[in-house]
Amino acid sequence: MPAALHTIAKLTLPLMLLLTAPFMVSAAEIAATLPPLAGLVKMLDNKAEVMCLLPTGADPHHFQMQPRTIEKLAKSRLLIRSSFDDGGWPLPPNHENVLDIWPDKDHGWVSPKEVRLILPHIANALIKLDPQQEVSLNSNLNKAIAITFAIEKQWQKALEQVRSSGVIMQHPSWRRLMVDMQVPVLNVLESGHHGHEHGPHALDDSLHQLEEHPGAWLISDAGHTNRALDWLRQHSYQAPHHITLDALADCNTSWDQLMLQNLQQVSEQQ
Template identity: 35%
Template sequence: MVNCNVYHAQQGFLTLKITTIIYAFLLLLPSISHATSKQFPVLVTLPPLSGLVLLLAPNTNVQCLLPNNADPHHFQLTPKQVDSLQQTSLLIRSPRDDQSWAMLQADVPSFSLWEGHHEKQQIHRHHHNETHAWLNPKRVASELPHLVEALIQSRLVSEQDIQAQLKPSQQQAQNIWQQWERLVITYNLKQRGIMMQHPSWQGLFEALGVPIRGVLESAQHGQEYGPRKLEKALKVLKENPQTLLIADSNHSNRALTWLQKHSGNTIILLDALGTCGETWQSFMQRNLKAFSKITGETP
């Protein structure tokens, strides 16, 4: 009888121990999931795409392939980044801006912004040829629902949380668009017009109805401004002395500097790429504030 009681006591203790272990494991599951997310982050090709992810999911672990202040036109993936591509749960791209990068066609789960489809599912929707579409708040607002879907499918974010963030994020994009509209009015840009060396901001200013009086380079970052093109551009500036010269902090602006020296037109230095981990709202606000150079007032 004693042996029987001892046996039952041992069995009860063993059951309690197993139950305790299972309960402790269940408690650890959220931290395990969190650690996995940290180990396998969302990868983006370009820094401003990280801002779009953070707009929807502020606590997401996002890493950028393009280093800060690097030239995307002359970028090559390192062996370490190729390894990261093979481990990531999701790569977010903008193919019209990163199409020249080698190794991006590898078999990795990816989502192409502004391309009309998820690369794996071939779901088509409207798109056009605009590059640097993250600079246009209207394009951002229309693309956010598709980015939400891709992030949910990656299982790296909470579906409930990111769905709840969608409408506020779209409203923030609309607010930024309205600030650009006010800036156009404040600085009379529809009368002044702009000239650029690189077409980074062309899509946004065209959408705002601002005249583009000249673009000296192509989207392929070609050195296309010879003496004749510079003379023609200078003539345009003489005829339109209030035209703003839009420079980009991520590209050479030698031609614009030369034109400014010979015409006296104002140069506005904008940043089309931002920094990795910078929120999209902060990124756009910095560029809006750059125009305060014209009058010393912030619109």
């Protein structure tokens, strides 16, 4: 065989074997049920390979995991979840290493205070996966905790004007932050289960609340329909500010980036 053909054959054979071999799913070291949980990992190790079970833009209340996702999950070395939020998901049982960071709180990640408390537990879980990274992870942990204080101060400043007037929310995803910031939550038009709105009486009550609390904001969630808030804005005499926040983002967004993006939304939409 001529030398050139021999070289081509050497290059082609491995490629053909790759194309004809059974598809093998590459496994991520870490799996997270929700993108913000992956964002917490990214604060501690921005090179960590994290797989999110919830695809970008998917409804966290109505989705089914695909077989490939289940296979990847089984191969991961750590699953990070928040069972108060993802408890209804059809997760495969018996993953060997699960860190449930908020079993008793919904949307804990919107609260800098709650994030500050949970980051050391995530860092410890990552150190167990790779003890050689202990020094680096502990250093990043200290930086991440400092960032939570800075983010907290920015939220306090951004929400200062509604501490007296309050907010009406479509979905309770940001309620924990509002409580932390001492912002009155006048009403929530949708329960924690997506799509379960409270009906016309809640709308009427919210309309009265708007008239009684000039300066109150309407807060939408990017992942939910906000028809009720649109109706309130159209029927209120107060012309309230209507702000849209995003509680989920995507798997590549670190927690501090998620918070800063939402702070930017508050700044731009006021």
